[in-house]
Amino acid sequence: MWTAITQQNTTIAEDIMTGIKKMEPVPFTHVAFTDSFWAPRQTINREVTIPVAYRQSKETGRIDAWKLTWKPGDPNPPHIFWDSDVAKWLEAVGYSLATHPDPALEALADAIIDDIAAAQQPDGYLNIHFTVVEPDKRWTNLRDWHELYCAGHLIEAAVAYYNGTGKRKLLDVLCRYADHIARTFGPGEGQKRGYPGHEEIELALVKLYRVTGERRYLDLARFFIDERGRQPHYFDLEAQARGEDPAKRWYPDHSYNQSHRPVREQTTAEGHAVRAMYLFSGMADVAAETGDRSLLQACRTLWENVTHKRMYITGGIGSSAHGERFTCDYDLPNEIAYAETCAAIGLVLWAHRMVQLEADARYADVLERALYNGVLSGVSLDGTRFFYGNPLEVNPEKFACRPDLLHQPALSPRRQAWFGCACCPPNVLRTLASLGQYVYSQSDNKAYVHLYIQGEGTLTVGGQKVTLVQKTRYPWEGHVQVTVQPSHAATFTLALRLPGWCRKATLRINGEPLETDTLCQQGYLSLSRLWQPGDVVTLDMAMPVERIYAHPAVRDDVGRVALQRGPLVYCLEQVDNGPNLPTLALPRQASLTAHDEPSLLGGIVVIDGEGTRLSTEGWPGQLYRPAPPQIEHVPIRAIPYYAWGNRAPGEMLVWIRE
Secondary structure: OHHHHHHHHHHHHHHHOOOOOOOEEOOHHHEEEOOOOHHHHHHHHHHHHHHHHHHHHHHOOOOHHHHOOOOOOOOOOOOOOHHHHHHHHHHHHHHHHHHOOOHHHHHHHHHHHHHHHHHOOOOOOOOOHHHHOOHHHOOOOOOOOOHHHHHHHHHHHHHHHHHHHOOOHHHHHHHHHHHHHHHHEOOOOOOEOOOOOOOOHHHHHHHHHHHHOOHHHHHHHHHHHHHOOOOOOHHHHHHHHOOOOOOOOOOOOHHHHOOOOOHHHOOOOOOEHHHHHHHHHHHHHHHHHHOOHHHHHHHHHHHHHHHHHOEOOOOOEOOEOOOOEOOOOOOOOOOOOOOOHHHHHHHHHHHHHHHHHHOOHHHHHHHHHHHHHHHHHHEOOOOOOEOOOOOOEEOHHHHHHOHHHHOOHHHOOOOEOOOOOOOHHHHHHHHHHOHHHHOEEEOOOEEEEOOOOOEEEEEEEOOEEEEEEEEEOOOOOOEEEEEEEEOOOEEEEEEEEOOOOOOOEEEEEOOEEEOHHHHEEOOEEEEEEEEOOOEEEEEEEOOOEEEEOOOOOOHHHOOEEEEEEOOEEEEEEHHHHOOOHHHEEOOOOOOEEEEEEOOOOOOEEEEEEEEEEEOOOOOOOOOOOOOOOOEEEEEEEEEEHHHOOOOOOOOEEOOEEO
């Protein structure tokens, strides 16, 4: 089913694109992992985390809310975004069933889908809250409420479930809902010229267009993007219609939801980081399908701002918990970093779309950084607990004695079993379940390798099947062996990403060395030749421990250094280094060594070195004194950032005094 749909969608896209898109991602169903890093995580995601999310959604009322039995006066009224939590779970299940059929899991999902179908209103409308809690307020507050956002996630779930199982029930329901939305919104007489306060439906409508071939869904996605930020401002008009003063809102201006100006005029990433990522992803999708180069240029401009001035070393984005938002250039505090898991996932989605458009490895570099660090840290190694925010410095003692922090569970220094706003856990579910889609891309005459993960992928290049078999211990080692298996001898280009973190690499084909400098194009080593079945490409990337420094304008990191090895950012934990981590320093001349610890945290490579610590001795009864503290030499151990918080609770630190 998935293969046929993908081939159909490729044809549709080619009819419209006018040459703007360079390649298509290879479906995750054509990719299998056999490594010791990602394959076990996908297994845990499937066998542990998907059931955990179901139980939590069941216990909190999210699943049974679809039965529409809630009545005024009952406890636990369905929230305005509950629909999206269940939708993301269904989307993850669709991906999982596509690769690992599971009749029991499918039966659970089918039962929920039956309730969703029964909950749909006669006109096609579909939303729990605005059906049973506030039915008179449908479509009256797009700015603050989540109707279109929930619709988007339901659409994504419907497409994934149809692709994964071949069952049309949920897809047909969501086509009816999308048609209702298309009748409600648009430039026509009697239509609302509104757009979502929380973006998401834009990219979802493009997915629906690709699976159905119905152009009206693409047109609606483009309408929402084009209409955004135009004057008179729709959110002000609808506030007036509600009898409210448009200026009386909890955020100062419309930049919070990226509607402060039309999208093509926006030059900096503003506001709620997750909303921004979904919007930018939708812009890239519409650009790809329509050939709109002005949208593509807007994406480029915003990309430069995010990745050059507003992104953490972990790929986290959104530095402020207040509004879960971007702030200003180079404002990247560590201890109060928000860096929501959903935002890092959104950055992965946007980067993935941009690399298809431009075939430039800088997008895949960011995708990899966010995936291995900012996303993977969002779930515990056992798959049962989650981070909402992902700070780069943690002091649990401070969290415990600060009431302003204590009442923000999203900033907790320990992973949580669930959240009242549970957007992040099911977002991790669907990301890990569909991870294979980020590894390879294909075009008429090129096969691209974006990520290095042991396993194999089956591509279509030059009209024939080409299987690429990777053998590697990445991310622990930089040695990658790719065996090329075309159906028969054929001429095409194999493009291997040379990661931005790599300073030195050697390349061989069937043992014969090649010069990498002359082969590198936009960050990819492009190997064009007549490929024979069984040809072997060997890429060796030096993977030393590197000291990374922040731009001097990042005030919080001045005089500090971070450790990175390959794609992995490292951190210090109290369990390895003792308390009061900010008193540690890493002298510039100190040697650092990396070595395997197979029994630690599921098997990792640690970094050991010699550092110094400011001593607390000699300070009896003193808070201040006119003499510096003594310095003692101590061992330092760093672990991958994604793995922190899986042992005894304690402090954590990414940026170390130098």
